Amino acid sequence: MRKGLLETVINGLNTRTSHAQVVNELGLAIIAGEYPVGATLPGDAELAARFKVSRTVLREAMKTLAAKGLVVPRARIGTRVTPNTQWNLFDSDILTWYFAVGIDESFLLHLSEVRLAFEPHAAALAARHATEADISQMMRLAVAMGDTSHTAESLALADLRFHLSVLDASRNPFLRTVGSLIEAALVGAFKLSSPAADLGKMGEVAATHIRIVEEIDRRDEEGARRAMENVIRVGRERVVQALREEE
Template sequence: MRKKGLLETMMNGPVARTSHSQVVGELGRAIVAGEFPVGATLPGDADLEARFGVSRTVLREAMKTLAAKGLVVPRARIGTRVTAKTQWNLFDSDILTWHFAVGVDEQFLVHLSEIRLGFEPQAAALAARHASEADINQMMLLAVAMGDPAHTPETLALADLRFHLSVIDAARNPFMRTVGSLIEAALAGIFKLSSPAADHIKIGDVAASHMRIVEEIRRRDEDGARRAMETVIRVGRSRLTDTLAQKRP
């Protein structure tokens, strides 16, 4: 079964899951939400088997999955303990999904934009160096498609994601592609809290700013591509923080 991305999960809800993924998902969300706080020991096997109605084998495999994500660590004669948040793999798409499921704050979303600023402008610069003409034409088609006035918040977010991942791919750096879940998480936050899709003028501005990135890549201007990508990320962050400020009491 194909694993849904974060945006799809937010839009359509999770797909039907196996017993293993159900246990991982429910315990993961509970840990992220603080039901089991950092340093706490999870209930014993018998209690968790009763809670989820699964076998011990399924439960232990689920614990291995959570441990691989950095959320828990087994301790002999003590039990399975929730680790410090600094140990969690925030690049993991499941952990990002659980954060959005239980609610994220402005600081979380700002942190996402900061890490994007750390690598996406460089990806744009690398794309200016390495992208083929076919890559550039595809990026321009994706940027133009973002200006469709018929976009809903959901379809605009997906179009945005496709564009940014195309830039990452054109960078020709395999390490860049592995952090695509962070881009998806950031765009999911914008989709959920401050999508420009309701304003056709803003949609036009969004498309134009993304087309500017492609134009700099086409000119093979690495510094220009870097600056254009930085502008897009900073504008998105400003729109998000302004929206959150308006919602505060």
């Protein structure tokens, strides 16, 4: 089973196949600007020799990069890097490469804006559709976030499990598919600032997530929406502050 973005950042990227190695190295190089927009990638013979792979493996890797929107093949011209407006930023590989290269405040703010666009609505839908089993599961996950034995890594994973459970409870399959954006935002929090370093903050984090579940349990759609907005905004402020201090 493929590792998620957060687990990949925590444990490191493990490219087990030659196809994955080619995709990963070229993807990273494109995101890093080693091959700028409009640039033509080296020819098949050069890349096949560089990666020590067959032409077949190389062609499949190029198809994968094209499917992600990073490149486009041109007859008699070669494979060109596309503008970043065409890149699929919902793709977990692309998000992984962005974090490997290094993200800035603007990137994190854009992520939070997208989260604010759909997660509060997901919480409102959960207040409408969640079953008692869903609510029990969400509450268990929210309470678990206050465990004082958490490391930064385990807290980030607990946070992710909670937010994905809300998407599941919304009963909207489209919302569940954008979970990679939540992962990306939590990767930013994990790498820059974690409440696990402060036991007091961990209690606050658990309490704000429990509030979301309480509003869902009350079937208060607006209350659930506001509670989710609060969690996202507080998390964004913590990460942006940490990023500015780091700079």
